[in-house]
Amino acid sequence: MDQSRIRNFSIIAHIDHGKSTLADRILQLTDTVADRDMREQLLDSMDLERERGITIKAQAVRVAWKGHQLNLIDTPGHVDFTYEVSRSLQACEGAVLVVDAAQGIEAQTLANAYLAIENSLEIVPIVNKIDLPSADPDAAALEMTTLLGGAPDDVIRVSAKTGLNVDQVLDAIVARIPAPQGDAAAPARAHIFDSSYDQYRGVIAFIRVVDGQFETGSALRAMALGTQFDAEELGFMSPSRVPVKTLEAGEVGYVITGLKDVSALRVGDTLTTRKGAAPAGPLPGYKEVKPMVFAGLFPSDSDDYPDLRDALERLKLNDAALFYEPETSRALGFGFRCGFLGLLHMEIVRERLEREFDLDLIVTAPNVAYRVLERNGDWIEVHNPSEMPVELEEVEEPYIRASIIVPKEYVGTVMELNNERRGTFDHLEYLSPERVHLTYELPLAEVVLDYYDQLKSRTRGYASFDYDLSGFRAGKLVRVDVLVGGEPVDALSLIIHREFAYDRGRLLVEKLRAEIPRQMFDVPIQAAIGSRVIARETVKARRKDVLAKCYGGDISRKRKLLEKQKKGKKRMKQVGGVEVPQEAFLAVLNLDSDRKKS
């Protein structure tokens, strides 16, 4: 199709502000999906996405509107997936910004809107849910224009639920968003903004053609990685796959590659033809995503290790941001150290492993990536607290710039929380007489455990939060080791600010004492910095463990009882002969909420 009749756009919205409902209405209004085939949130294909009301993977669907081809490229709505959002935005010329008429703009929406503006996208602002009794469309529109510019009159008032004014949104997309400006005659180049894996057809790449055109069967190459393959099938989503012979400049569609190795194709890379390859080189935007949050994933049953490895391999096909490498823990056996974009990403990976692959996992407490200057002058990156050298010159930890939007009565509460978490105040502005936008510098490590939960509970759910990384800074950090029965438990080591080390160490050993059942010997539990013990508790030995009586009629039953106990023990993790239940490895996760309660 002539590029002048193509519009490529995303929808940016906060969770529950109605993005998926709007997408559903667009599919219906453009007759892409017959009414009878309509089901709620059609584009959220994973169960997890529907349940959590979020989009994890981008999807692209083509609709027709008044002689135009409109490509809706869906974006993840969460802070962890900024990279995926930016890849999707790169495939668009515009973005529909959805704000709930009752809630107003939220921190994540703001962050993604800024990201769109940085990518020179045209914003089509809309206020949704105007049918709600509590809706205040004018206030929401004013908030949007205060933050993003433009006139309140240009903000379209919509009810995606009832379909009211959704046609105006489609008209505005055609009228306001620029057509693609690629060179249709130039050598073919396309931007890969997403990929998925089909077990029969291999890797499927979702592409935005920038220049030239692609034909089914042609020999292709990914410019950054150099991977070569043939375009087995080209097509677009509507919303299921519709094969076409060619994809032309400006169009959005998919390529079935037949590749069996997902790592051979990366989101962000540029696709070109092998014959007459684009001399202009790859499109900008490709980068290795750097995970900032790490945790150990171990199978509860060590026999499941190969299954966990296969499952991670499979997930990685669809999730370029997932990082993993084998890890061996003395306490937990063989597993993987995994890197995630953030906490939600970690939670999603864990849930998918447990649900889709039926694995029973132990996930260690998450930590951030640290940069360590060794005594020999080398900088190393540490992903695992137990690998932190004891002797070192300096440690740097990642910091974030946190953006928090909160009703004004909670500003004090949020400041208090941020101070507890070593935060530095940066900026405060009123978005409206009622709502305040706060920015803070915070160590990422202080955010990964339970910051978001605390923020939500202390502001009764009103605060919204987003962040971006602002770089590494030196900190007075120490490694606290936990020793059970005199042996260090690598999976329980943590890196912590010196000022908090004593308190957290004490809380941790108290918690472990409660979690570790009494054994046949006294079990000392210690927290230590290097060789200095900073806290100690003892799980006292049992004094009695006998079968009450055992005569001729009791023997079979008592034997079976002991055999069953033996099997139960096999499932516990052994640390130097001490049985440590799996719950104990999670003890470190809840230290802060306990601190708050006490």
Add this chain to the structure above:
Amino acid sequence: MSNVQHLYVHLPFCVHRCGYCDFVTVVGRAGEHGSYVDALLAELELEKNVLAAPLETVFVGGGTPTFTELGELRRLLDALPPASEVTVEANPETVTGELASLLEEAGVTRISLGAQSFQPQLLDVLERQAGPDAVRRAFHTLRDVEFDNISLDLLYGIPGQSPADLDADLAEALALAPEHLSYYELEAKPGTRFTHAHGDELGRQAEAMEGYFEQAVETLTGAGYRWYETANFCLAPDRAGGRDLRSHHNLGYWRASDYLGVGIGAVSTVGGVRWRNLPSLRGYLAALGEGVAPPREVEPLDDDTRARERLLLGLRLDEPLPLDAGLAEVIDRSARERLTRGGLIEPGHIGAADSLALTKRGRFLGGGVTVELFADVPE
């Protein structure tokens, strides 16, 4: 294969079923005592070819064997094969001069008297028929007919029991100078009337029990008793004129010897096969009335299972357990070393590996030690 040395005879009849009891019992049914004894003798007749002659031990348990109609009890005792140790269980309220003489005349050598406690309120909780005075009277009645091997059963962990109650029970028991004492932890079975009625208190008792167990062991060993099995004590030979007052019948179980059991619910283990008569009185009487074996559950025991049983039983005793190849097969050697280092197993046997013995602390933890020692258990 006539080498079984131990015979157990089950007399299920009771005047009342106590709330905590989990034995096979039959309340009342006086009219059936005679036909039951007939059936017992018929079953014995069917199985007698496995028995050695003479036997080492006979144990008549219940139920309340001494609640059985006296004529029938006498008929049974007279018909049983001879043995060097013949024990009969008795409940205090059934012990009369007549009964005591009957038992003595029938060749009974040992009486196991179910005292349970000397505290009236605790006996009430247990729904026992006899009060403390009845226990003492029964004991003296038995002594009067020259029984010189009497065992008392006592319980700890009874709902409402305090450490002081336990001290008082121990003192009362010692005052009677029994030759033997069995001291059991009350095992409340989930789902029973008793557990339902005393749930919370049973939880509190469970916490107190490790103290009670130590208290009982310390007091009794301090008074010259030998703690020869996890729950059993007997006067040491130097206090008993050199006699070995252990229950030789029960030693048979703990040494994993074969035994024959007759009567409803009775269990036998002979030549690698274990069977248990089903508990139905009606079915038992019907089968043996026709001269055929009663309905049974049969459990074949393979060598490893038998070896695990030898371990779990043998470690209950205060004598070293001889370690043969079969036992070595089911024992985790690294666990053994760890437990030795931790002071639960007597050192000095590793290497030559001829026997296994627990330290005193190890005996308090014998169940846990056994579990640790088990090498992998089949699914």
